[in-house]
Amino acid sequence: MFKLSHEPLDPTALKAALANPQAGACVTFEGWVRNHNEGQAVRALEYEAHGSLAEKEGAKILEEARQRFSLVAASCVHRVGTLALGDMAIWIGVTAEHRDAAFAACRYLIDEAKARVPIWKKEHYAGGSSAWINCARREV
Amino acid sequence: MFKLSHEPLDPTALKAALANPQAGACVTFEGWVRNHNEGQAVRALEYEAHGSLAEKEGAKILEEARQRFSLVAASCVHRVGTLALGDMAIWIGVTAEHRDAAFAACRYLIDEAKARVPIWKKEHYAGGSSAWINCARREV
Amino acid sequence: MAKAAEMIKSIQVLYFAILREQRGLSRESLATAVGTVGELYDELRGKHGFTLGGEHLRAAINDEFMPWNAPLKSGDVVTFIPPVAGG
Amino acid sequence: MAKAAEMIKSIQVLYFAILREQRGLSRESLATAVGTVGELYDELRGKHGFTLGGEHLRAAINDEFMPWNAPLKSGDVVTFIPPVAGG
Numbered sequence: 180m181f182k183l184s185h186e187p188l189d190p191t192a193l194k195a196a197l198a199n200p201q202a203g204a205c206v207t208f209e210g211w212v213r214n215h216n217e218g219q220a221v222r223a224l225e226y227e228a229h230g231s232l233a234e235k236e237g238a239k240i241l242e243e244a245r246q247r248f249s250l251v252a253a254s255c256v257h258r259v260g261t262l263a264l265g266d267m268a269i270w271i272g273v274t275a276e277h278r279d280a281a282f283a284a285c286r287y288l289i290d291e292a293k294a295r296v297p298i299w300k301k302e303h304y305a306g307g308s309s310a311w312i313n314c315a316r317r318e319v
Numbered sequence: 320m321f322k323l324s325h326e327p328l329d330p331t332a333l334k335a336a337l338a339n340p341q342a343g344a345c346v347t348f349e350g351w352v353r354n355h356n357e358g359q360a361v362r363a364l365e366y367e368a369h370g371s372l373a374e375k376e377g378a379k380i381l382e383e384a385r386q387r388f389s390l391v392a393a394s395c396v397h398r399v400g401t402l403a404l405g406d407m408a409i410w411i412g413v414t415a416e417h418r419d420a421a422f423a424a425c426r427y428l429i430d431e432a433k434a435r436v437p438i439w440k441k442e443h444y445a446g447g448s449s450a451w452i453n454c455a456r457r458e459v
Numbered sequence: 460m461a462k463a464a465e466m467i468k469s470i471q472v473l474y475f476a477i478l479r480e481q482r483g484l485s486r487e488s489l490a491t492a493v494g495t496v497g498e499l500y501d502e503l504r505g506k507h508g509f510t511l512g513g514e515h516l517r518a519a520i521n522d523e524f525m526p527w528n529a530p531l532k533s534g535d536v537v538t539f540i541p542p543v544a545g546g
Numbered sequence: 547m548a549k550a551a552e553m554i555k556s557i558q559v560l561y562f563a564i565l566r567e568q569r570g571l572s573r574e575s576l577a578t579a580v581g582t583v584g585e586l587y588d589e590l591r592g593k594h595g596f597t598l599g600g601e602h603l604r605a606a607i608n609d610e611f612m613p614w615n616a617p618l619k620s621g622d623v624v625t626f627i628p629p630v631a632g633g
Contacts, residue, residue, distance in 0.1 A: 191330075191331050199405075200351075200352075200353065200404045201353065202351055202353065203350065203351055204350060205347075205349040205351060206346065206347070207345075207346070207349075208346050208418065208421075210343065210546045211340075211342055211343055211344070211345060211414075213340065213341065213416065214341065215341075226545065227476055227479075228475075228545075235522060236524075257545055257546075264340045265339075265340050268546065269545065269546050274351075278348065278350075281348075282422065289546055293543070295543065297519075297543055298543055299476035299477075299543060299544055299545075300545070301476070311476050311477045312544040313541075313543070350633045367562055367563055367566075369560070369606075369625060369627070371609050372609050372611075372625065375609060376611075408632075408633065409633050429633055433631070436630060436632050437562070437606075437625075437627050437630055438632030439562060439563035439564075439628060439632075440631040440632070451563050452631040453628075453630065453631040
């Protein structure tokens with residue numbers, strides 16, 4: 180399941196949904212809002228998504244991971260809206276019988292999500308400026 | 320911090336202790352008690368540890384990970400005693416500025432912990448038999 | 460005249476992120492005579508001064524990623540996708 | 547006689563997992579004349595019938611992993627470590 184969420188993510192509930200006695204390994208990845216990026220002090224982030232296309236592309240990436248790796252389950256939720264320092268931007272959880280598959284699939288999912296899912300990040304800096312990341316940097 | 324715990328692990332609290340606005344990535348590994356191993360139905364596990372040596376070796380492995388990878392923090396807790404299906408045997412959490420280091424260190428920690436920390440696992444099977452795993456399999 | 464009128468297509472365009480800000484809106488309906496997604500971006504860029512060159516974008520038609528030279532037909536919903544940065 | 551007595555060392559041995567079960571206890575104090583950890587295991591294996599060969603074990607003296615041929619001295623606490631299986 181790939182979802183977007185306007186509310187803060189709840190990793191405890193998300194992980195509980197993966198509980199399965201077939202699984203021996205659970206690997207999670209969380210992306211947190213850092214207080215700095217490339218030398219600038221960050222005070223907040225905005226994430227904007229093309230909702231329908233993002234959920235479609237996210238589902239495709241999860242399906243690819245299931246084909247490539249021997250998994251029990253996998254899910255991914257991405258936050259949208261305004262996030263503060265320390266907030267969780269993305270949660271990915273993968274379960275498998277063995278850890279090789281869980282690590283590899285979790286890594287695959289975050290790499291592909293970052294590269295392909297139509298979500299954009301705008302950083303707001305301590306000085307008052309802001310910039311769309313990867314989006315032809317410009318101050319606005 | 321490497322610790323042994325006789326009580327069920329609390330991943331929410333363990334992860335909360337890693338919260339840090341310097342960190343952009345958090346990777347966790349959880350080992351869960353599977354309901355089967357090498358074709359046998361498992362009904363419970365026992366973990367036994369050499370406490371002082373395990374915590375010493377665990378601390379050494381964490382220090383190695385800090386030397387090798389650019390981390391913000393890392394911790395590992397291993398459960399000892401009798402565990403039921405689905406119980407968490409080990410929790411490892413790693414934070415870093417970037418995900419490469421977080422994934423690599425988390426993988427390093429579980430691999431080294433499994434190979435080096437003096438903890439032993441006895442599987443109890445549905446049929447009533449049991450066996451020390453990796454410990455010259457024999458039915459007892 | 461009839462032929463020229465047939466070539467005019469009604470298209471909806473969705474804007475996100477930097478394109479949304481530069482256009483000043485999230486969605487618009489327009490009529491165009493161009494044949495492909497890429498040509499539509501060039502037309503809109505000329506009109507609205509988007510800073511991103513087409514070589515930095517991907518395109519979607521009706522919620523499917525499509526090649527830059529995909530043909531347009533009347534009724535299509537087109538999204539231009541700036542470089543993404545989730546996670 | 548004095549010389550032989552000096553060579554006798556007081557050692558504590560800790561047992562875990564399969565060794566603990568096969569020995570029937572977790573810890574014992576013993577006196578031995580052997581020189582190394584490995585020789586001590588061979589002596590104990592002969593006495594108690596441990597199934598694991600020494601080549602499958604590691605050893606620790608006073609909570610430090612030590613080589614199999616590490617010398618023993620009186621007062622040492624020795625642990626024989628069967629193949630581990632945490633995680």
